[in-house]
Amino acid sequence: MNQDTLRRGPPPRKTSRSFPKIVPLPGGLYAERKRCNRPNCRCASGGEALHGPYLYRRWVEDGRLRRQYVKAANADRVREGLAEWRRLHPPARSARELIAELRWLFRQVEMEEV
Numbered sequence: 001m002n003q004d005t006l007r008r009g010p011p012p013r014k015t016s017r018s019f020p021k022i023v024p025l026p027g028g029l030y031a032e033r034k035r036c037n038r039p040n041c042r043c044a045s046g047g048e049a050l051h052g053p054y055l056y057r058r059w060v061e062d063g064r065l066r067r068q069y070v071k072a073a074n075a076d077r078v079r080e081g082l083a084e085w086r087r088l089h090p091p092a093r094s095a096r097e098l099i100a101e102l103r104w105l106f107r108q109v110e111m112e113e114v
Helices: 001-006 072-088 095-113
Strands: 029-033 051-063 062-068
Touching: 001 072, 051 072, 062 072
Parallel strands: none
Antiparallel strands: 029 051, 051 062
């Protein structure tokens, strides 16, 4: 072997060109408009003159509402993560809906018996 080869070490590994994994994220993405509290700023009057919109992801963790700023460049990846979470965790049917369906089924059975 050549001495230069031994000094350089092994050749660099080739990386595969795969798509980045979509990480499931709980919560939702919300746009907020903000006031900066400077007295001479256009936002001091309120209304549509506020700054923004700024994107925030909100979710509930350990019973507390959490909020995280989302850069505009990352908004699409966050939306994909939120959609992936909703796909993996479909909303559970409420007990009220289940009871209403059971009542309807009982009525159907009673009507068939008569």
